[in-house]
Amino acid sequence: MRRRRLLLTTVSTASALLITLGFFGAKYVKSPAEQRANAAPPQATLLTAEVERRVLTRTLVVRGTVTAAQRIEVTPVVLGTLAQVLTRVNVTPGEKVAAGDVLLAVSGRPLIVFPGKVPGYRDLKPGDHGEDVRQLQVAMRSLGHYHNGDRAGFFGARTKAAVRSLYAEIGYDVPDTGGPGGAGDEEALLAASEAVEGSRIELDAVRRRIAAGQKVAAAEEPLSQQRRRLEAGLRRATERHRDLVARTGPMVPMAEFIFIPNLPARVVDVPTTVGNAVTAPLITLATGQLKVSLKLRPDEAALLRPGMTAQVISETLGEETRGTVTSVGRLTPSTAESGGGSPYHPVELRPARPLSASWADLDVRVTITAAQTETPVLLVPLSAISAGAGGQAAVSVRGPSGEIQRVEVRAGVSGDGFVAITPLKAPVSEGDRVVVSGQP
DSSP: OHHHHHHHHHHHHHHHHHHHHHHHHHHHOOOHHHHHHHHSOOOOOOEEEEOEEEOOEEEEEEEEEEEEEEEEEEOOOOTTOSOOBEEEEOOOTTOEEOTTOEEEEETTEEEEEEEOSSOOOSOBOTTOBSHHHHHHHHHHHHTTOOOOOSOTTBOOHHHHHHHHHHHHHHTOOOOBTTSGGGHHHHHHHHHHHHHHHHHHHHHHHHHHHHHHTOOOOTTSOOHHHHHHHHHHHHHHHHHHHHHHHHTSSBOBOGGGEEEESSSSEEEEEOOSOTTSBOOSOSEEEEEEEEEEEEEEOHHHHTTOOTTOEEEEEETTTTEEEEEEEEEEOOOBOOOTTTTSOSOBEEEEEEESSOOOGGGTTOEEEEEEEEEEOSSOEEEEEGGGOEEOTTOOEEEEEEOTTSOEEEEEEEEEEEETTEEEEEESSSOOOTTOEEEEESOO
């Protein structure tokens, strides 16, 4: 009996196993038709976008650099020295400099800042005249060294005294037309002075003879003529001496000053260190209101015109401002300085408000509104536009029940991934759905 129950149990277990295997076999074993169906690609999903009615704006998003209105590079050359060596640096990049500041020294001689729109182009010496001399006088007056006395723009005795006072204040020997201490002019000045004294002695002698009523020999020049001749000679000697004095003495060598149109200025770079030979540029300064400089491809620059508005964002500062396109330059060949890339158009923007010094030299994001429609228009994504066999543009409109209608349109202006459309044979309305991906 026990053996029969065991046999029945075994048979039952075997039957259950067969049923289970049959179930799983039916589930995992596919017919050829099922296999082909599974291997077929899935049906494409239609992606649609809503038709909009709004003003279409075309924007250009580029990177730019905040720069000063003017960069000034200076490399002083001190004459009369065996080597041009940087011997002192008083400023650091980012520091502001003002009138009278000594930026650095080359071979022991200073570089002084003066305000002035006319750049320095010559040594300023006694006897010179011009707008650069007038700028020097104005600078000296603002620093408390010049109190008028010479006519405006003429380097006279009072200007020489102001130069002497300035150099004494900054702790340097005053430059002189005759070299250190004016030694080179001493001999000429002495000779001119002696000529005056000699002429005066001769004239005085003749005047005494005339006063004494002395007579002259028949062959001798009359005393009255001698007096007139000697008086003229004394005047000439005096004028030569006065002119020589006026053209000698304290001066300002071109290597020792720089005129900057807008102060304070900012130090951009001093690339070398004390003890090294001078290389150009020795110091770079920036002055004027900060602006935004762009380098755009020809297709980008073609969209811009002066007067267009822009948004300028500094991710570094977390600040933004508005600006206006002021110029779109001609195509500029690439150079090593520009990174050696493709040719570009230089474009400049003027910020709507003066930027703080913290913006200087920052890389910024610039968004420029290049164009926009005057009134709201129907807009669809560019990917919604297709062309038929005849080249006619069309959009595929999906109805409420999923049906697709192909509508011919005329495509208009485009920008920021959208295009304006005008339906030709069937209506397209705001809020409709147009196919942008997938097969309708």
